[in-house]
Every structure is written in C-alpha cells, then in structure tokens.
Amino acid sequence: MSALTFTLKKIPQQRVDMSPLVCQLLKDKTVAEIAAITLHSGKAKLRVDTLFDITGSDTENIVIANSMNKLDYIGKGLQAGNLTVEGNAGHYVAMQMQAEANITVTGNVEMFAACEMQAGLLTIQGDAGDFLGGALIGNKKGMRGGTVLIKGNVGARAGDHMRRGIILVEGNAGDYCGSRMTAGTIAIMGTTGKYIGYAMRRGTILLWKKPKLMATFNDCGSHTLAFLALLFNSFANLDSKFSDSDNSFNSIQRYAGDLAEIGRGEILVKL
Template sequence: MSALTFKLKLQTAQRIDVSPLTPDFLAGNSATDIAATELQCGNQRLRADAVFDISGDDSSNIVFDGANGKLDFIGSKMQSGNITVNGDAGAYLAFQMKKGSVTVNGNAGAYAASGLAGGTLHIHGNVGDFLASAIPGDKKGMKGGLVIVTGNAGDRVGDQMRRGIVLIEGNAGAYCASRMLAGTIGVMGSVGEYVGYGMRRGTLLLFSKPALHSTLQDCGTHTLPFLSLMFKSFRNLPTKFATINKNRVQRFGGDLANDGKGEILVFQ
C-alpha cells in the first residue's frame, strides 16, 4: 500500500477547509468516496478531486503535496494515523488533534496546535501567531501532546495553554506564554516584549534573558535537578533540544499581577 496522496492542483483566492481529509474520516472509504468528499471553499463546496490529484490507497498515512497556506484545518481532530505536508499549511493546523502525528515541511499559519490534546506536531519552518493558544471565545489552548518548531513563531505562543510541551528552536514574538495555565514552552532564540504576561502556572525555558515587565519577580539563580530529567526525556526527539544538558538557571516567578505561580527559567 502507498500513502494516500493529495496533490494540490486548484489555485483559488479563497481558503479551503480540508478537515475531512484525515485518517479517521477517510478510514474504510473507497477511492470513489474519497474523490467525492466535499470541502468548504469560501461560500461553495468543492469535491476533493476538483482540488487535488489523488493517488495511493493507505488512508492511515496521508500526504499533501504542493500544499500552500490556504489549506486550513489540516489534521483537525485527528485520533490516529500520520499526515505529512510538503509545502505550507494554513491556519488551525492540528486543531484539537488527539492522537497521531502531523509533519509540515514548510511554514504554518495562525492557531497551529490550538486545542491539541495529544500526538505530535512537527513544523520544519516558521509558524504564525497564536501557536498552541485558545481560539477566540474559548478558554483552553493546547491541552497535551508535543509541538516542535524548527523555525520562528509569531506572537502569543501558548496563550491560555493548559498542558503539553512546545519546543521552538528559533525566536518567538510578543506575549509568549501569556495567560499560561500549565505546560512547558522552550524557546532557543529571543522572545518579544511582555513575556509571561498574565501567566498563572507553567514553565517557560529561555536561553537568553528577555526584557521583563515589573510583575515578574527575580528569584535568584538555582540548580534544578528536574531539568536534567526533562532534557533526558527529550533525547530521542528530532530537535536541537535533544542535545541540551543544563540545569543552572536564573528563575523568575509570576505573573504576580495575576497571583501567578508560573516560572521563567533562563539558562546560565
């Protein structure tokens, strides 16, 4: 069996909701049924075979070839299988995904990993604003799982994040870990202003000291053995974080304006 492959052939000004093209939704469907799957595109619905050239038959392994940033909701609510995106992904990548893995060989749009509860998302490029954050009207961002970003991330990474691990090898924008409730975010590069704004719990790992607002308290320099255990758990991950072995940090607590007990750890 070969991977079920969707090669983009339709260039449209409108965004396309590809949430039905997941291993769970397509399991057991015939080639005819898959081709007839309807996708929302603006105010119209298009057949999958009008948007993509379709080949392969293994629906547990899906590939999007020639993808661009107008393909939204890739891997939405996945509970099994694997998706590989060759090209860029649109907004809401891996939205509310529960299990499985999504790999993007390109960039991704806003709200990637929003509501993610399990599984792995690996972006080999940059990602837009609100990574692992709650969508408007919701109070729950990422709830579990693992996200790896090889490039940079936009603003509001982990806004209202509740659980899980986000590892960013590049830079992150403003308001990183804003209103964070739990979980771990690691950023190897720089972060923008108002880091940890409204943070209540959780851990933010940084490799350079950022500009901190007044309600984050300097708690001094510490050797924290649990960090060695954490980085040991990263050893088999496909990321630069797998090679780190440090436990000496400068610790900042807060956000005190929100009665927060979060921590920002800056490696020495």
C-alpha cells in the same frame, strides 16, 4: 500500500477547510468515495478531486503535497496515524489533535497551529504564526497535551491559555509568549519579544537567552533544578536541537510571575 496522497492542482480562489481529510474519517473509504467528499471553500463546496490529484490508498499515512497557506484545518481532530504536509499550511493546523498522532509540515504555517491540541506530535520545519497552541477566540482552554516542535520562529502569543503539553521552538518567539498560560512548558532557544509571560498563572517558560521581563516578574535566584534533566531526557527521540545533549542544562535563573496574576508561573533562563 503507499501513502494516500493529495496533490494540490492549482491555487484555490478561497481558503479551503481541510478538516474532512484526516485518517479516522477516511478509514475504509475507497479512492472514489474519498474523491467525492466535499470541502468548504469560501461559500462553495468543492469535491476533493476538483482540488487535488489523489494517489495511494493507505489512510493511516496521508500526504498533502504541493500544499500552500490557503489550506486551513489540516489534521483537525486527528486521532491516529501520520499526516505530512509538503509545503506550507494555513490556519489551525493540528487543531484539537488527539491521541498519539503525528503531523509534520515541511514549510511554514499560519495562525492557531496546535490550537486546543490534546495529544500527539506536531512538527513544523519552518515558521509558525500567532497563537501557536492557543485557544479559539473566546475559549479559555488552549493546548492541553502533546508536543509541538517548531524549527523556525513563532509569532505572537505562543501558548496563549495553554494548559498542558510542551511547545519547543528552536528559533525566536514574538511578543506575549506564554500569555495567560495556565500550565505546561514552553522552551525557546532563540530570542523572545515583549511582555513574555503576560498574565501567566502557572507553567514554565524555559529560555536559552535572557528576555526583557515585565516588572511583574520577580527574581528568585539561581538554582539547579532536578526536573530539567528529566525534561531534556524526554526530548531524546526528537529530530531536533532539543535532543542534542550539548543544548541541555539544569542551572537556571528563576523568575516567578506574573504577579499581576496568581504568580505561580516561572520563567527559567539558562545560566
């Protein structure tokens, strides 16, 4: 049984809400029933088969081919299975994803990827926009579980309001990385922008390169931390630079903050 594949026929005029096309909602449906599902696009409702060519039938493995950045909410609330996006994706990829599901995007994604994500693995081969792993505007609980791996760069406010889980970025991060974090771990191999850890309460930001820190982060000295060995071991199965033992370390410089908040967060910089 081959993967259920949706191949985009042409660039849609308006953005498309892709949230109905997840494994658990398509289970036990025939191709004809899937083709008749309607997707919101602007103020219009479009049948799936007007936007996509449909092939395959395995609803546990979904492929969105020829994808582009007008397709929003891909994998929203995904509860199980694998979803692959060939190309770019729009906003809200993997929003509120649950359980041990997998989403892979071969291109770039727009804002709010992994927004309020609860579990699973999101892999983005390209870059991610602002508010990666954040909360919906007005909400106070961002990503609360799972792992997000970004092979490119991320925009501003990655991990905003993050509560749990791990964000791994092989490239660079924009401004306000880890802003308002409540807990969880963000690891950035590249450079970071201004105001890193802004208003973070708890949680860990792990850096390979020394950032420009705000005055509200205090130097707590250099240390060797045992938990880092466990953390790096947990990356062993990822297809990523993070699984390379040459990139692991346990000697760090520890900065505690944000002291304008409760100051229980930390920025750990590789020594």
